[in-house]
Amino acid sequence: MIEILSYICIVIGIIFWFWGTLPLIGNRSVLFKLHSLSVADTLGSMSIIIGLLLKIPSEWSLLLLAIISLAIWNTVLGYVLAYCSSSGGNND
Amino acid sequence: MDTIAYFNIILRLAIWFLLTADFSLANIIIGVSIAFLLPRSYTSPGKLKDWLRVLWEIVIAIPQAYIEAIQIMLLPHNQEEIVLERVKPQRTPGLIFLDIFLITFTPKTIVLKYHERGWYEVHRVRRGKRHNKDIERSSLMEKSNEEMTQ
Amino acid sequence: MDSILIAMILALLIPIYEAWQDDNIWQKMLAFASIATKTSIMMLFISVLRHDWSIGVVAIIILSVGNAGLMLLAHLIKRMNQV
Numbered sequence: 001m002i003e004i005l006s007y008i009c010i011v012i013g014i015i016f017w018f019w020g021t022l023p024l025i026g027n028r029s030v031l032f033k034l035h036s037l038s039v040a041d042t043l044g045s046m047s048i049i050i051g052l053l054l055k056i057p058s059e060w061s062l063l064l065l066a067i068i069s070l071a072i073w074n075t076v077l078g079y080v081l082a083y084c085s086s087s088g089g090n091n092d
Numbered sequence: 093m094d095t096i097a098y099f100n101i102i103l104r105l106a107i108w109f110l111l112t113a114d115f116s117l118a119n120i121i122i123g124v125s126i127a128f129l130l131p132r133s134y135t136s137p138g139k140l141k142d143w144l145r146v147l148w149e150i151v152i153a154i155p156q157a158y159i160e161a162i163q164i165m166l167l168p169h170n171q172e173e174i175v176l177e178r179v180k181p182q183r184t185p186g187l188i189f190l191d192i193f194l195i196t197f198t199p200k201t202i203v204l205k206y207h208e209r210g211w212y213e214v215h216r217v218r219r220g221k222r223h224n225k226d227i228e229r230s231s232l233m234e235k236s237n238e239e240m241t242q
Numbered sequence: 243m244d245s246i247l248i249a250m251i252l253a254l255l256i257p258i259y260e261a262w263q264d265d266n267i268w269q270k271m272l273a274f275a276s277i278a279t280k281t282s283i284m285m286l287f288i289s290v291l292r293h294d295w296s297i298g299v300v301a302i303i304i305l306s307v308g309n310a311g312l313m314l315l316a317h318l319i320k321r322m323n324q325v
């Protein structure tokens with residue numbers, strides 16, 4: 001049962017990855033791509049790690065640290081990239 | 093010692109214990125002494141009530157982020173716009189950082205810039221057809237600049 | 243499990259392709275940020291696959307040190323554009 005649940009989490013994460021990374025190739029603005037990347041890289045990766053956590057609960061401490069640092073760093077990097085790219089002159 | 097210093101030490105201790113996962117007495121002593129010995133900066137204290145509310149908002153933000161992600165995935169959100177949001181009064185820098193974190197964490201909104209006089213510039217995507225976004229964006233920027241100067 | 247790993251590698255190819263074909267520096271930065279996160283998640287996944295936690299600890303250290311270098315680079319590029 002838990003095995004199936006962990007697979008579902010990992011597969012959802014990979015679907016998020018693909019959905020959020022494919023817009024990178026098109027020519028939209030940096031900010032629009034940043035929105036879809038935050039879906040892919042933050043939320044998708046979080047759900048993959050939760051899937052791994054269900055698989056190997058004995059290493060919960062390391063995986064929990066991974067989730068926390070992933071959420072904080074990716075969000076802060078998104079803000080820094082948005083700030084720098086919007087006030088650096090060229091927007092697209 | 094104010095609340096942000098407490099949070100600082102709690103964060104350090106959490107990283108230490110999660111990385112080592114060892115609750116023996118020696119390890120606890122090492123972790124606590126490292127957490128107190130590392131240098132820390134001094135900031136102005138915020139109200140404890142504000143901190144608790146922001147912590148609660150973080151707990152809410154995680155499921156909300158997933159809901160917004162699914163909404164974006166199912167329905168096309170093609171319109172982009174830049175909005176100005178007011179910062180709530182009497183915020184310390186730590187609380188403002190957490191606010192920016194919360195806004196950026198949800199997939200539909202990203203904070204672009206924080207103005208010193210109490211405004212966030214928030215970029216968000218909306219549902220609808222895409223039409224000539226450059227013109228729209230520049231006019232929005234002008235309008236927001238006018239609002240700023242008033 | 244192997245098919246999941248193959249899917250991850252395919253997803254990793256997308257930002258690599260984007261970093262190669264786009265000349266705009268900010269689009270390149272976005273692609274690099276995406277590559278960094280995806281590689282460390284793949285390291286975690288491989289360590290679970292092979293039951294080897296020394297790989298996993300390295301992945302977690304990479305994740306928790308974070309993309310500080312990329313942030314510094316972003317500020318540097320912004321300054322260069324202003325000059």
